[in-house]
């Protein structure tokens with residue numbers, strides 16, 4: 070991908086300077102950051118028109134490491150804030166970036182319904198299988214790649230959630246996967262997600278070098294595999310079959326698994342500027358009460 | 360003959376007997392006839408079908424001050440059969456529950472299709488009793504069971520010598536039923552006539568000249584609406600510029616969501632039914648961040664779930680209005696009963712210390728006007744603003760002249776917003792700029808030339824996360840300084856009725872105001888002067904204006920519908936004075952007589968607290984389940 074250095078610089082303004090970024094050296098989140106920057110640069114978006122929503126945890130800091138408006142609220146809330154932003158102003162490019170614990174544990178309620186609601190929001194799950202910031206507890210995606218037939222499960226440690234399959238059964242219209250160890254490819258996936266006219270989920274494998282000693286860069290390089298060119302992503306059954314086929318081979322598909330835009334009512338930016346808010350005609354509201 | 364002053368109660372089985380269908384017709388017609396009605400004691404069950412429901416209404420040719428005491432002039436019992444809630448009593452449930460409250464020489468009208476009910480005790484008190492086989496007439500003669508309600512309306516109008524020529528009734532029936540055909544209109548009018556005839560016959564048989572009550576129309580050219588607090592609150596919100604509302608179904612706040620879904624799109628806005636309480640408030644926060652006047656609403660259980668987001672909104676300095684329509688807690692509590700139990704929750708609920716403003720409307724009218732304040736303050740101070748209302752107000756209906764709404768408009772002020780040229784002039788933008796008044800101008804995202812970073816984590820002026828001691832102190836103080844600015848520039852002092860000098864002061868907040876004024880008049884008549892001080896701006900508490908008033912009083916008696924006296928605690932804490940309490944928490948509204956009795960107990964007997972109902976048995980051996 071041809072990067073445009075002059076424009077790429079824009080995304081470093083109004084952001085925490087590089088030397089103050091507080092991620093462990095080698096953290097997979099750096100790859101997501103690089104990929105998102107590439108995607109935004111490539112699409113020539115304007116920072117003032119971009120709204121980044123970060124989750125809670127290591128990954129959530131990303132909103133401050135990039136130019137663009139940023140918001141950081143509570144654990145699990147990113148997609149619900151994003152919903153409000155997008156409903157209020159569809160002209161903004163809304164990107165939510167949150168961890169796997171944030172999205173699939175405490176924020177599961179929002180994840181499933183975001184898939185159904187299909188607001189034009191990009192979600193990048195920065196998935197590392199652990200709660201990094203609280204020092205390495207298991208997240209709902211913990212156990213990825215382990216031989217499930219050999220594992221002893223319990224209420225305390227159930228099998229992992231697969232965000233792709235969950236997104237598909239929840240009605241998502243776009244589901245993709247990327248690996249932050251390959252930011253260039255990840256950027257291509259993010260670009261597709263941004264262009265998608267609906268909710269677009271990208272599950273990005275973003276290794277935690279400090280607390281996940283199993284799902285390492287090497288491990289992902291060995292198990293990740295690009296989706297073949299000929300895959301028909303518009304077909305739900307083929308998307309599901311692709312997941313089965315990769316799973317049978319112990320591989321993780323990278324690229325767009327499913328893309329099927331859903332027709333939707335058009336929405337306008339809501340009135341908000343003082344000059345747009347005048348006293349209204351009360352008649353339609355009051356007439357039922359006479 | 361009592362003319363144009365009565366309290367009427369219609370009761371029956373919820374969903375089955377059409378209690379609110381009847382009261383809605385009555386309220387509308389009385390309003391059209393130039394009379395004023397207030398109905399804010401509606402009793403309904405938390406189940407859908409089968410329990411007892413009732414809807415008392417006060418009607419007069421003067422604006423009605425309060426719902427007054429629970430004495431009834433006219434009791435209308437709609438049930439034609441057994442109430443599943445009280446299976447041993449065919450068609451007498453309403454009478455058993457409310458008969459004791461009917462005034463001497465009052466009126467009872469009941470459905471006698473299942474037989475007559477022995478009411479010797481009522482007759483002994485000269486209550487005029489009219490058995491009316493409404494269901495039988497509807498089924499047998501008119502072949503349409505639903506018109507039994509119209510039979511009752513007709514009968515009641517005859518009892519009150521009101522609209523005998525069916526002028527008002529015909530108009531309403533045509534509006535409602537003409538699209539179903541002339542036949543339906545005719546059968547309804549015939550039904551009303553049958554009701555009238557039945558009363559006529561009753562009067563003749565008993566040799567009564569009249570019933571002792573009469574309602575006379577007072578025709579007026581003034582347009583008036585018979586409208587609920589939910590509806591006035593929503594109209595106020597929309598007129599005040601609210602263009603995004605998100606809520607999750609919960610009694611008694613669901614009506615707000617329904618109203619907003621119905622009307623917001625017309626004004627370019629959107630209403631969202633959240634998948635849960637948290638999605639609702641988060642989406643409302645998102646819309647506010649995008650720059651829209653945005654609100655969410657719920658009742659106590661839902662507000663509890665939103666608490667974390669209240670902290671986030673306050674810390675990120677997001678302008679959001681949160682409506683808490685209180686019902687009786689704790690926990691699920693009594694969903695269809697009113698209480699003022701969430702004051703502590705909305706004033707103190709959150710991790711850490713946050714700036715917030717709490718407003719509580721006192722009347723159906725104030726539900727409308729307070730929304731302008733709520734949105735203007737939310738924008739000016741960029742913090743959560745609570746509108747603390749309750750089931751009594753939200754479900755209560757009242758006759759209000761329509762010009763009140765246009766007359767009471769307040770200018771929309773969206774507060775400090777930076778525009779492109781401001782950014783250019785200043786050479787940059789800091790979302791959380793430290794200022795003397797604590798307010799940092801905000802940016803609507805999309806404005807060219809700048810971005811903002813907002814964070815619920817402690818942050819510096821740019822919005823970047825910090826834990827550095829001095830920055831933290833500065834930011835905490837900046838946020839909290841907004842409250843001082845509010846107290847200096849905007850807080851509305853309490854309303855004072857009478858003079859507090861040397862007399863007991865009755866303090867109230869929210870919906871108890873009208874009852875306190877009624878009690879004040881009652882005490883005055885009995886020779887006890889009291890002053891009433893009523894607050895609608897509750898938090899931050901305006902100590903500087905309140906304390907001097909309290910210092911003059913012989914006793915400060917805070918009247919509220921909760922167990923501990925939550926506002927009394929706030930007053931005590933801020934004014935360093937003992938606050939005595941009259942509290943009520945049985946799920947029923949305050950009555951003036953509750954207050955009068957409480958004042959006597961406290962003033963004469965030196966009591967600290969009076970709990971309404973305390974003179975009754977702890978747990979009566981036989982209490983009918985459900986409402987009365």
Ligand code: SF4
Pocket residue numbers: 091092093095096097098127128197201202276277278279280
């Ligand atoms: S703890 Fe893990 S996820 Fe967090 S910054 Fe370090 S490597 Fe990244």
